[in-house]
Amino acid sequence: MVSGFRQTMDTDLLAKLNDHLRLEFRAAHEYLAMSIWLSAHDLPGFSAWMRQQSTDELGHANRVIEHLVDRDQAVKLPAIPEPPTDWPDAVALVAHVLRNEQEVTASITALYEAADGAGDRGAQIMLQWFVNEQMEEESSARALLGRLKLAGSTGLGLLLVDQELAAGKIPGAASSSERVPV
Numbered sequence: 001m002v003s004g005f006r007q008t009m010d011t012d013l014l015a016k017l018n019d020h021l022r023l024e025f026r027a028a029h030e031y032l033a034m035s036i037w038l039s040a041h042d043l044p045g046f047s048a049w050m051r052q053q054s055t056d057e058l059g060h061a062n063r064v065i066e067h068l069v070d071r072d073q074a075v076k077l078p079a080i081p082e083p084p085t086d087w088p089d090a091v092a093l094v095a096h097v098l099r100n101e102q103e104v105t106a107s108i109t110a111l112y113e114a115a116d117g118a119g120d121r122g123a124q125i126m127l128q129w130f131v132n133e134q135m136e137e138e139s140s141a142r143a144l145l146g147r148l149k150l151a152g153s154t155g156l157g158l159l160l161v162d163q164e165l166a167a168g169k170i171p172g173a174a175s176s177s178e179r180v181p182v
């Protein structure tokens with residue numbers, strides 16, 4: 001910033017916020033790869049839903065980046081590993097999503113605790129959105145995994161889930177997960 005004035009932020013919190021970006025960008029990259037895999041397996045509704053998840057993850061990374069930029073803090077963008085290109089089946093793919101989301105939740109929890117410990121109310125308020133979002137995202141992934149396990153590996157079962165996702169619904173997920181995610 002031209003003013004030369006830099007707001008203070010606890011150095012450990014700043015490092016952790018930058019580290020967290022890796023998880024959001026990795027999720028965006030992997031969910032895009034999943035969307036491509038789903039499209040190749042004739043599941044267009046599921047593929048479109050997953051592509052939206054990828055876009056949402058970029059939005060999550062940008063929320064953190066905007067917070068840091070607004071406070072004139074250094075942003076260090078991460079290198080993103082090449083995502084997988086194949087999964088044994090749709091159940092394995094969604095189990096991968098759930099693992100990702102649980103890892104993000106753990107990171108958000110650690111960030112919130114670090115912000116609290118540093119007395120950084122601005123960061124806490126920013127992170128509160130993520131606390132709520134992660135409850136919804138884990139709920140969606142768990143509910144979708146349950147639907148797929150019920151559907152089994154039959155084409156008809158997968159088609160049913162594909163149609164539900166095409167309509168933006170995951171029965172059993174937290175209600176806000178049925179809206180177009182932000």
Ligand code: FEO
Binds near residue numbers: 027057101104
């Ligand atoms: Fe941004 Fe799905 O974690």
